[in-house]
Amino acid sequence: MLALIDANNMYVSCERVFAPRLVGRPVVVLSSNDGACIARSNEAKELGVKMAQPWFQVRHLERTAGLIAVSANFELYSDMSARMMAVAGRYAPRQQVYSIDECFLDFEGVRGELVAIGRQIRAAVLGEVGLPTSIGFGATKTLAKLANHVGKTADRKPGSYPTTLAQVCNFANLDARELADVFAATDVGVIWGIGRKISEKLRAADVRSVLDFVRADAATIRGQFSVVLEKTLMELRGTSCLEMSDIDDVPIAKQQILVSRSFGKAITDPAAIIEAVSEFASRAAEKLRHQQSTAGAVGVFFMTSPFRPNDRPHSVNVTTPLVRPTADSRLLVQAAVNAAEVEFRHGFNYAKAGVILSDIRPASHHQGELDLFANDERAKTHAKDRSALMEVVDVLNCRFGRDSVRIGSSTLASHSAEVRSWATRQERRSPRYTTRWVEMPVVKA
DNA sequence: TCTGGGGTCCTAGGACCC
């Protein structure tokens, strides 16, 4: 039996732990640039604020309905996430952290009543970390996800499901009839793996509820959609198709590393694009070294805004293969900047840019005898110097703070983050209470 | 005025091989 545990409105709940004035009020957390709502409290959902809705569209609710908006504070959220995962992990032999706010637990071999255990987990995470959670139990990952959704919804919208399913929902405790009722009352679009496009297509074929979907013909689903959706169907019928990947302690290395931002305002100046791309490449290189990998290709993109119909659209997306995979910031930045210089066009209002590292492999992996340069002693020494230098840079930045040492070209046009024309706005960010000494909350006697 | 920033997996189709 598997469980999915996730934090309710994670980002909002993290903010509330340290700012009790937010409790019971409609609250949203804003994306970078304070552009869109990426988390909503239940009260904000009730005001009609949609996921990813632009802030300017709901801003009037600040005055009319007491809506409170805060800028995203990812440093705080990821630390709170780690604490939550540590607590949840105590209760089952295997845990897979799936995202910042949810993990799967595998209860195989565990004795005891699962709903009762689920309630203990909720109480522990709430008591020790301060985050409210929901828990779903099912025979497969997709069922556990669905049970979690039912548990959360039963709690939030009385009458939607039997109250016994609220907060902690175990499908195994339902008989066939009760399960069919739950499935019939649940929209097909909430199933894990069914997004907007597929649910539209399913509805057009008169498959509207989870029950409709579960009763659909598997071969037809595969033919008209994909093997992926067929797996989803089998999972809902109780046949496991998605394995637990339970590499508990060692995070799986990313196959692609992306750093991108929307600009605070439109960019027309090549120097600004180059500065941004240089900065993104630097940041990506840090992530790359952190997971002890090298990249064999550097991608750069920048584009105009699709939301400004009066702007001429333009979009650049180029990938530069590297002769030899590297994790050296200077080489990665150089490749990214070169591509940006070549592809930049005057006369466009660029709104967003990014750098993607791909063809990622372990840093320990050497090309071996086929790489002629590798046999060149000077080249070997050079490579060693390089990685030693990067190590020093990383250590210094870890000790003295981000950007204590950085690549020269990322400061071409200006000297501080505050004056960089492309820098994102974050006017409402809370203190990083748990990860910065100077921002630690102070208790007054 | 103002519209997120990460990721994953699968598939179709082209390049290329014999």
Place this chain on the structure above:
DNA sequence: TCTGGGGTCCTAGGACCC
């Protein structure tokens, strides 16, 4: 006029997730 058949590998793009 008629122009193979079977395979692999790679990439771009589309779907999804949070």
